[in-house]
Amino acid sequence: MKPDGKVVLLGDMNVGKTSLLHRYTERRFQDTISTVGGAFYLKQWGPYNISIWDTAGREQFHGLGSMYCRGAAAVILTYDVNNLQSLIELEDRFLALTDTASTDCIFAIVGNKVDLTNEYALLLETEEENRSEKLVTSCISTKVQKQVHLDDAVALYKKILKYKMLDEKDVPAAEKMCFETSAKTGYKVDYLFETIFDMVVPIILRQQAEGPLQTVDLTNCKSAKRTKSGCCA
Amino acid sequence: MSLKAFKLVPAVEREMLMGDKARINVECIECCGKNLYIGTNECFVYHFLLEEKISSAGKITFAATKQLHKYLGFKKAVSELKAASALNRLLVLCDNTITLVNMMNLEPIPTGARIKGAVTFTLNENPMSGDPFCVEVCIISVKRRTIQMFMVYEDRVQIVKEVSTPEQPCAVAVDGHYLCLALTTQYIILNYNTGISQDLFPYCSDEKRPIVKRIGRQEFLLAGPGGLGMFATVDGISQRAPVHWSENVIGAALCFPYVVALDSEFITVHSMLDQQLKQTLPFKEGHILQDFEGKVIVATNKGVYILVPLPLERQIQDLLTSHRVEEALVLAKAARRNIPKEKFQVMYKRILQQAGFIHFAQLQFLEAKELFRSGQLDVRELISLYPFLLPTSSSFIRSHPPLHEYADLNQLTQGDQEKMTKCKRFLMSYLNEVRSTEVANGYKEDIDTALLKLYAEANHESLLDLLVSENFCLLTDSAAWLEKHKKYFALGLLYHYNGQDAAALQLWVKIVNGDVQDSTRSDLYEYIVDFLTFCSDQELVWKYAEWVLQKSEEVGVQIFTKRPLEDQIFTKRPLEDQGKNSFNPDNVMNCLNKYPKSLVKYLEYLVLDRKIKKEKYHTHLAVLYLEAVLQLKSVTTDNCAELTETQTKLRSLLQKSDFYRIHLILDKIKGTDLHMERAILYGKLEEHDKALHILVHELKDFSAAEDYCIWSSESKDLPYRQRLFHMLLLVYLNPGSSDCELVMAAVDLLNNHAAEFDAARVLQLVPDSWSVQLLSPFLTRAMRESIHTKRMTQITLGLAKAENLIYKHDKVKLKGSPIILSDKKLCQVCQSPFCEPAFVRYPNGGMVHTHCAAKRLMNPNMTNHSQT
Numbered sequence A: 001m002k003p004d005g006k007v008v009l010l011g012d013m014n015v016g017k018t019s020l021l022h023r024y025t026e027r028r029f030q031d032t033i034s035t036v037g038g039a040f041y042l043k044q045w046g047p048y049n050i051s052i053w054d055t056a057g058r059e060q061f062h063g064l065g066s067m068y069c070r071g072a073a074a075v076i077l078t079y080d081v082n083n084l085q086s087l088i089e090l091e092d093r094f095l096a097l098t099d100t101a102s103t104d105c106i107f108a109i110v111g112n113k114v115d116l117t118n119e120y121a122l123l124l125e126t127e128e129e130n131r132s133e134k135l136v137t138s139c140i141s142t143k144v145q146k147q148v149h150l151d152d153a154v155a156l157y158k159k160i161l162k163y164k165m166l167d168e169k170d171v172p173a174a175e176k177m178c179f180e181t182s183a184k185t186g187y188k189v190d191y192l193f194e195t196i197f198d199m200v201v202p203i204i205l206r207q208q209a210e211g212p213l214q215t216v217d218l219t220n221c222k223s224a225k226r227t228k229s230g231c232c233a
Numbered sequence B: 001m002s003l004k005a006f007k008l009v010p011a012v013e014r015e016m017l018m019g020d021k022a023r024i025n026v027e028c029i030e031c032c033g034k035n036l037y038i039g040t041n042e043c044f045v046y047h048f049l050l051e052e053k054i055s056s057a058g059k060i061t062f063a064a065t066k067q068l069h070k071y072l073g074f075k076k077a078v079s080e081l082k083a084a085s086a087l088n089r090l091l092v093l094c095d096n097t098i099t100l101v102n103m104m105n106l107e108p109i110p111t112g113a114r115i116k117g118a119v120t121f122t123l124n125e126n127p128m129s130g131d132p133f134c135v136e137v138c139i140i141s142v143k144r145r146t147i148q149m150f151m152v153y154e155d156r157v158q159i160v161k162e163v164s165t166p167e168q169p170c171a172v173a174v175d176g177h178y179l180c181l182a183l184t185t186q187y188i189i190l191n192y193n194t195g196i197s198q199d200l201f202p203y204c205s206d207e208k209r210p211i212v213k214r215i216g217r218q219e220f221l222l223a224g225p226g227g228l229g230m231f232a233t234v235d236g237i238s239q240r241a242p243v244h245w246s247e248n249v250i251g252a253a254l255c256f257p258y259v260v261a262l263d264s265e266f267i268t269v270h271s272m273l274d275q276q277l278k279q280t281l282p283f284k285e286g287h288i289l290q291d292f293e294g295k296v297i298v299a300t301n302k303g304v305y306i307l308v309p310l311p312l313e314r315q316i317q318d319l320l321t322s323h324r325v326e327e328a329l330v331l332a333k334a335a336r337r338n339i340p341k342e343k344f345q346v347m348y349k350r351i352l353q354q355a356g357f358i359h360f361a362q363l364q365f366l367e368a369k370e371l372f373r374s375g376q377l378d379v380r381e382l383i384s385l386y387p388f389l390l391p392t393s394s395s396f397i398r399s400h401p402p403l404h405e406y407a408d409l410n411q412l413t414q415g416d417q418e419k420m421t422k423c424k425r426f427l428m429s430y431l432n433e434v435r436s437t438e439v440a441n442g443y444k445e446d447i448d449t450a451l452l453k454l455y456a457e458a459n460h461e462s463l464l465d466l467l468v469s470e471n472f473c474l475l476t477d478s479a480a481w482l483e484k485h486k487k488y489f490a491l492g493l494l495y496h497y498n499g500q501d502a503a504a505l506q507l508w509v510k511i512v513n514g515d516v517q518d519s520t521r522s523d524l525y526e527y528i529v530d531f532l533t534f535c536s537d538q539e540l541v542w543k544y545a546e547w548v549l550q551k552s553e554e555v556g557v558q559i560f561t562k563r564p565l566e567d568q569i570f571t572k573r574p575l576e577d578q579g580k581n582s583f584n585p586d587n588v589m590n591c592l593n594k595y596p597k598s599l600v601k602y603l604e605y606l607v608l609d610r611k612i613k614k615e616k617y618h619t620h621l622a623v624l625y626l627e628a629v630l631q632l633k634s635v636t637t638d639n640c641a642e643l644t645e646t647q648t649k650l651r652s653l654l655q656k657s658d659f660y661r662i663h664l665i666l667d668k669i670k671g672t673d674l675h676m677e678r679a680i681l682y683g684k685l686e687e688h689d690k691a692l693h694i695l696v697h698e699l700k701d702f703s704a705a706e707d708y709c710i711w712s713s714e715s716k717d718l719p720y721r722q723r724l725f726h727m728l729l730l731v732y733l734n735p736g737s738s739d740c741e742l743v744m745a746a747v748d749l750l751n752n753h754a755a756e757f758d759a760a761r762v763l764q765l766v767p768d769s770w771s772v773q774l775l776s777p778f779l780t781r782a783m784r785e786s787i788h789t790k791r792m793t794q795i796t797l798g799l800a801k802a803e804n805l806i807y808k809h810d811k812v813k814l815k816g817s818p819i820i821l822s823d824k825k826l827c828q829v830c831q832s833p834f835c836e837p838a839f840v841r842y843p844n845g846g847m848v849h850t851h852c853a854a855k856r857l858m859n860p861n862m863t864n865h866s867q868t
């Protein structure tokens, strides 16, 4: 069966992409094996079938990213909040892969593994529905200082908009599209995926009405604004 | 995680090919129908016929018989062979030239048509030209960075397109207008018609041999980085997750739902459905793996083998046997494509059921239930796992081959009681869920009986619900089970449901009497009374009436008093209609004679509730009340509550009923101190003076006397009431007594009930000595009453006058406009002129002669006639 829309998880290896998808689909956290090539999962969302692609972060498979991203309605750029390099990689290595995505593709930036930070307990307290997760947080001693803050993600989001030559007014706000999650405890994982799915539905509708927009026609001046040649801006 | 999906079967052994010539190597193969072609390094083409044989044990073997072999005349190896069966041509690539030879005799075609300068070639399996006698051939040209498209006919070839590529191509596959190309550094999709290309992903073809394989409409399988088997569509996207091969894959093919790949040591089998490696077959020195019309062939330099897929059903069964339910289901679902619909549905259902039992055995009931439901399991398969649950009469036999490996629940749980209980609880909820759905159709008896047994055994409260609502429990089986578990009350319900009320009652009575033990209902006696009340079996009711009454006169009598009205017969009917068992009052009272309390209750029911106007019952009830009162009075000194109550009832009956025999009661009362009752009775006889005399002089109860006046005249007119009050006044003012008390009573009577007196008459009676002061409330009220009456009369008069005036006004209005009568006017009846001044005018304005009007009155038809 052909999926109606595509969501792609991108990010360096070991940031927890597979774990996030696994947590969402299987409702548990399990030690994963390093993803080879890519994997995908079909999610029924209302009347639509959304495919979620989990990609391999390993350099070896980097070349496959463009193909996976082709026509994507949403890209989830994932980093590890305790690893600054993983955020830097998103801009350096992964952003270019999204050139093949649908032109109205939405971007989300997700900092995973917040459970390891010393801020996590605080996060939970502000969270109304803090369930049994509290139990997991008890071993405070192992907590580390967070390396990447939400502000850094917001800054990256704005850079992406610039790169894509998109106006902030036309896309979801940065604060809405930057998430901090924990695949281990499940913190905000459902929220992340469901927010994205809700935003993907209008794109699916548009794609079904007009056909995919992934190929950029350079002769068309209207879409030229959306291409990468930012030098003349 | 291994599975046997394929079997490797030899097709052409080495000696058949080369005999003793050791240097001959297999270079390429082609298989088309039964024709197998082999190209060798020494420029020979061999043609074999391949026969598939299936032994009685289901074992598949292949027998290849050589047809001929042909030397092509070069010093080069035959590098590729492709058959075009519609053209009866074999395309042979050798020394960069594609020659067309006859498929059967391998002779080159006379025209000598050929394609020169080809490095490699492929056929378009999704050709765009609609011509069936033409194949589309795509070659990688010896010219650098060039792809050429040809149309190949029976005896000619024609170039149709040449496209140049950004880099040197190494491998190609075609689908429609799309070329999937392995270039030096990457794979691309190129539309040769439009020239638009799309990058797929980077791949270094110099380092590792690329693979480009069309696997279906608009989809290709490619060798990717890190030993991946990547899928890509002509749109340049991936719709399936990649499979993970080894690093040095030589060839790959698709045999749904598996991707088969060959490396130097193994043939690997991955499922496209879950990307898992399913099977590994050791295969040394293989260098060709290709699929031909679904047949996967592998070859070494020396021999050719066929990879025979095992039937999907077998594979699925194997997976189920090793409890790999998920995989089995995924495979089964995928098998839908390869198996005829009818057969598939039967198979798939069975697999779902088997999978359900696997989950069930692991106590994963939710999953099991869902699978049983979707697999439309015959519930009896499940019930039959539980010992003794299926009724002995059930015709059920388990399906064969069996859906699971268990003899029964004991074996499954290995005697673990906790597990057993869980299984039973599951079956309870499952049966309860399905019993009212179509799943139950055809074996409702088996289901309900099993459910009853489970409930009874588990002491479950739903047992009763089951028995009192519609059910199909089999009587003999269920009865034995309920008895065994001492569920006697439930057993009674079962009897009742099966129309055996006598048996039910017998059992219940035994429980109440303590002959058998069952504490299900603490109010079983009341339940029985209720049951009898609504029981339509008269004989049965009479049989237990005595028992019920003996237990409790008050409650027991309900079987008569609460009985639905249609069962009771109050009016006299012909005797034969009533029968000796019917519940007419005579029969009932006959029975109740021994039970006085019941009898009173029953009479109260007849007289007060049913309001039956029969002297017999009213008198009987009055007498019973009276006897009770007298009896109580004789044993108690002070007023006990029971006495007061009975006496109130007696008085109320005497007052309200008009049907009892007054004189009879009066006789019985004479000589007792029941003065009030006597007064009431006199009242009933209209002997008010006697009654009032008793009340005033014997009881000296003045308020009772006033009450008497009120209730006695309750349904009577005002003069009657006034007469009574006057009578009372007279009793008070009896000139014989000058009792001061009575005088006061008289004054109070007048002052309190002014409205009940005719003031004029009262004034004549009142002794002259009384002061105005004394009677002032009475006088004021009388005065006010009189004035009120006067004013009301005046209002009535005024209104009448006003109404009269309205009529007068109407009359004047009608007379207002003049009516002119001339000799030109004609009578509307006879149509002749008026000759006299007298005429009749109707309200609608019509004028007629007086005599015509008179006639019309007598004969109305005439008017109708004349008016039209």
Ligand SMILES: Nc1nc2c(ncn2[C@@H]2O[C@H](COP(=O)(O)OP(=O)(O)O)[C@@H](O)[C@H]2O)c(=O)[nH]1
Pocket (backbone or CB within 6 Å): A011, A012, A013, A014, A015, A016, A017, A018, A019, A020, A030, A031, A032, A033, A034, A035, A057, A112, A113, A114, A115, A116, A181, A182, A183, A184, A185
């Ligand atoms: N503490 C913690 N560990 C995580 C979390 N998510 C993933 N991991 C661990 O990080 C490692 C890499 O995870 P994986 O999902 O394979 O990352 P991927 O390479 O991005 O797919 C694994 O050892 C996971 O157990 C998380 O939220 N919290």
Ligand SMILES: [Mg+2]
Pocket (backbone or CB within 6 Å): A014, A017, A018, A019, A032, A033, A034, A035, A054, A055, A056, A057
């Ligand atoms: Mg991963």
